[in-house]
Amino acid sequence: MGETSPGVEIRQLRKRFTGGDHDAVDGVDLSIREGELLVLLGPSGCGKTTLLRMIAGLEHPSAGEIYIAGRRVDQDVPPRARGIAMVFQSYALYPHRTVSGNIAFPLEAARLPRAIIAEKVRWAAELFGIAGYLDRYPRQLSGGERQRVALCRAVVRDPQVFLLDEPLANLDAKLRNTARDELKRFQRQIKRTTVYVTHDQVEAMGLGDRIAVMDRGKVRQVGTPHEVYEDPVDTFVATFLGQPPMNLVEQPGGGGRTLLGFRPEHLLPSDHFGDREPLHPIPLIVRRVEYLGSDRYVYGTVEFAPEATVIAKLPANIGRAIPEEEGGRLDFAVPERALCYFDAQTGERVRR
Amino acid sequence: MKFADREDLLGAAMLGPALAYVILLVGVPFVLAIMLSFSSATAGSLTLTWAGFRNYSTILADPIFLRSLRNTAIVTIGSQVLVIVLATAAAQVFRAAFHGKRAARFVLLLPWAVPVSLAAIAWTWIFDSTFSVINWTLKVTGLLHGWLYWLGEPGLALFAIIIVQAWRIFPFATVIVLAGLSSIPQDVVEASIVDGAGFWRRLFKVELPLLLPVIAVAVLFGVVYTATDLGVVYILTGGGPANTTHVLPTLAFQRGVLGADLGQGAAIAVFLVPFLIVVAVLMLRVARRAEIGAGGGAR
Numbered sequence: 001m002g003e004t005s006p007g008v009e010i011r012q013l014r015k016r017f018t019g020g021d022h023d024a025v026d027g028v029d030l031s032i033r034e035g036e037l038l039v040l041l042g043p044s045g046c047g048k049t050t051l052l053r054m055i056a057g058l059e060h061p062s063a064g065e066i067y068i069a070g071r072r073v074d075q076d077v078p079p080r081a082r083g084i085a086m087v088f089q090s091y092a093l094y095p096h097r098t099v100s101g102n103i104a105f106p107l108e109a110a111r112l113p114r115a116i117i118a119e120k121v122r123w124a125a126e127l128f129g130i131a132g133y134l135d136r137y138p139r140q141l142s143g144g145e146r147q148r149v150a151l152c153r154a155v156v157r158d159p160q161v162f163l164l165d166e167p168l169a170n171l172d173a174k175l176r177n178t179a180r181d182e183l184k185r186f187q188r189q190i191k192r193t194t195v196y197v198t199h200d201q202v203e204a205m206g207l208g209d210r211i212a213v214m215d216r217g218k219v220r221q222v223g224t225p226h227e228v229y230e231d232p233v234d235t236f237v238a239t240f241l242g243q244p245p246m247n248l249v250e251q252p253g254g255g256g257r258t259l260l261g262f263r264p265e266h267l268l269p270s271d272h273f274g275d276r277e278p279l280h281p282i283p284l285i286v287r288r289v290e291y292l293g294s295d296r297y298v299y300g301t302v303e304f305a306p307e308a309t310v311i312a313k314l315p316a317n318i319g320r321a322i323p324e325e326e327g328g329r330l331d332f333a334v335p336e337r338a339l340c341y342f343d344a345q346t347g348e349r350v351r352r
Numbered sequence: 353m354k355f356a357d358r359e360d361l362l363g364a365a366m367l368g369p370a371l372a373y374v375i376l377l378v379g380v381p382f383v384l385a386i387m388l389s390f391s392s393a394t395a396g397s398l399t400l401t402w403a404g405f406r407n408y409s410t411i412l413a414d415p416i417f418l419r420s421l422r423n424t425a426i427v428t429i430g431s432q433v434l435v436i437v438l439a440t441a442a443a444q445v446f447r448a449a450f451h452g453k454r455a456a457r458f459v460l461l462l463p464w465a466v467p468v469s470l471a472a473i474a475w476t477w478i479f480d481s482t483f484s485v486i487n488w489t490l491k492v493t494g495l496l497h498g499w500l501y502w503l504g505e506p507g508l509a510l511f512a513i514i515i516v517q518a519w520r521i522f523p524f525a526t527v528i529v530l531a532g533l534s535s536i537p538q539d540v541v542e543a544s545i546v547d548g549a550g551f552w553r554r555l556f557k558v559e560l561p562l563l564l565p566v567i568a569v570a571v572l573f574g575v576v577y578t579a580t581d582l583g584v585v586y587i588l589t590g591g592g593p594a595n596t597t598h599v600l601p602t603l604a605f606q607r608g609v610l611g612a613d614l615g616q617g618a619a620i621a622v623f624l625v626p627f628l629i630v631v632a633v634l635m636l637r638v639a640r641r642a643e644i645g646a647g648g649g650a651r
Binding site: 078084085157 | 561
C-alpha cells in the first residue's frame with residue numbers, strides 16, 4: 001500500500017464479463033493526477049469505456065482497486081457517493097424534462113433547497129451559454145446544445161472527477177473542433193480531474209494533458225501527447241497514433257529481428273537535409289503520389305524491404321520536383337534521431 | 353404481370369377477409385344494436401317499430417340501471433388502478449435476472465390465456481361462502497375473526513369483481529410495461545444513477561414519465577376489456593345479490609335476452625359507446641403527446 005494520488009488511483013484493475021472468455025480490462029495500473037485531463041485512447045473494444053464505467057461505479061470490477069481522492073471506492077461506494085459526474089456519448093438527457101429540469105436533476109436528488117438549485121442551474125447555464133434555452137426540451141436542441149446541457153448537468157454536481165465518454169463523437173466534424181476548444185478552455189478554467197475516453201487520436205492529442213493508450217484491455221503507454229507520439233514504447237502505440245501511421249520496415253542486415261520505425265513526415269528527400277545531419281538512407285520505389293493540398297503523400301516500398309508499404313508525407317514546399325511516375329526510384333532518408341527500433345517478435349521498443 | 357406483382361389488387365385481396373370480418377361481425381351488429389335501441393322490438397317479434405327515445409328514458413329512470421352504470425365505472429377504474437400498480441411492480445421484478453425467469457414469465461401469462469368463463473368459475477370457489485380459501489387463510493393466520501361473504505354483500509362482491517378483472521388484465525399490462533421499460537435508453541437510466549437518484553426517484557421521475565405512453569395504451573386496452581366484459585360478473589354474481597352488482601353488459605343481457613326486451617337491452621349496451629370513444633381518444637392523445645415528448649430526446 002503506497003501513497004494514493006489525490007486524483008484517481010487504479011491498481012491491478014480487472015474486468016471479465018459473465019460468459020466472456022477474456023478480460024475486457026486486464027490488470028490496469030493507472031495514476032491520474034489531480035486537476036489533469038487524462039485521455040483513455042484506444043481502438044473500439046480495447047476496454048477504455050469499461051475502465052471508465054468501473055471508475056463511475058456502473059460496472060463492478062472483477063479484481064483490483066480504485067481510489068478517488070485517496071478513498072477506496074471499488075467495493076461498496078455507489079456511483080452517487082463517488083464524487084464523480086459523467087457525460088455519456090449519447091448525452092443521456094432526460095427527454096421528458098426541460099433543459100433546466102435536466103440540469104437540476106442531480107441537485108434535486110441531493111435534496112438541495114429550491115433557491116440554491118435555481119441559482120446553480122442559472123450559473124451553469126450561463127457558463128456554457130445556454131441560459132436562453134432553459135425552458136426547452138432536449139428534442140428542441142441541436143447536437144451541440146445537447147452536449148452543453150449534458151456538461152451543465154455534470155458541472156452543477158461540483159464533482160471531484162469528471163468522466164467523459166466520447167462526448168464529441170455524436171457531433172458533426174465542423175462542430176467538433178469548436179466543441180473541443182470549448183471543452184479544453186472549460187477544463188482549464190475549473191481545473192478538475194477529468195478522464196476522457198475517445199478513439200479519436202486528434203481529440204486525444206489536442207485535449208489531453210496526458211494520454212493512456214490502451215489495447216486489448218491493457219494500458220500500453222501513459223505520457224504527454226508529445227511523449228506517446230515521439231517516443232512510443234511499442235509498435236501498437238507507434239502505429240495507432242499519427243495520420244498516416246508510423247512506417248515499419250525490417251532493418252537491412254538485421255535478419256528480420258528488428259523493425260525500423262519512422263514517421264511519414266521524417267521521410268524526406270536526402271538532399272533536403274543539412275550535411276551535418278546523420279542520415280539513414282531509405283531508397284524508395286514510388287507506387288503512387290497523393291496530392292492533398294497542403295501535403296503530398298508518396299506511397300511506395302523500400303528497396304531493402306519490398307514487402308512493406310511506406311508513406312512519406314511531403315509538405316508542399318519540399319521535393320516539388322520529385323518524379324511521380326510509378327516505379328521511379330527516389331533517394332529518400334530519415335534522420336537518425338527520428339528512428340525507432342522495435343523487436344520484430346514482441347513489438348517492443350529496443351533502446352540503443 | 354402476375355397477380356402477385358399487382359400491389360393494388362394484392363392489397364385489396366389481403367385486406368378483404370379482414371374487412372369482411374369486421375363489417376359482418378362488428379359493424380352490422382353495432383348498427384343493428386343502435387337501431388334496436390330506438391325500437392320497441394322484443395325477442396318474440398323482431399319488428400323495428402320506431403320508439404324514439406323511450407328505451408333510453410326508461411333505463412335512465414331505472415335505479416338498477418343507474419347502479420349498474422356506477423358499478424361499471426367503479427369496476428373499470430378500480431381494476432385499472434390495481435393493474436397499473438401491479439404491472440409496474442411485476443415489470444420491475446421481471447426485469448431483474450433470476451433463475452427460473454422463463455418459467456415465471458409463463459406462469460405470469462397464464463391468467464391471460466385462460467378462458468374468462470373457466471377462470472371465473474375457479475374464482476367462484478375462491479370466493480365461496482363456505483370454502484373460500486381467502487377466508488380460511490385469513491382465519492388461520494389470525495387476521496380474520498368474523499366471516500366474509502364475498503359474493504353475498506354488495507360492497508365485497510364489487511371488490512371481488514375488481515380483483516378478478518385486475519387479475520385477468522394484469523399479465524397483459526405487465527408485458528406491455530416490460531416492453532416499455534426495455535425501450536428506455538440504458539444511458540438515461542445510468543445517468544440518473546450517477547446523478548444520485550435512488551430507486552424511487554428513478555422510478556417516479558425517470559422511468560414512469562417515460563413509460564406514460566405505453567401505460568396509456570395498456571390502460572386503454574384494460575378499460576375496453578373490463579367495461580365490456582360480460583363473463584366475469586355473470587358467472588361470479590349474476591348481478592346479485594338483488595341486482596346490486598350488475599354492470600352494463602350483464603344488465604343488457606338480462607333485460608335484452610333473458611327478459612326478451614331487445615330494445616331496452618340494446619339501449620343499455622349502446623349507452624357505453626360514447627364514453628368508450630372519449631376514453632380512447634384521450635388515451636391515444638396522451639400516448640401521442642408523450643411519444644413526441646420522448647422522441648429524439650436521447651439521440
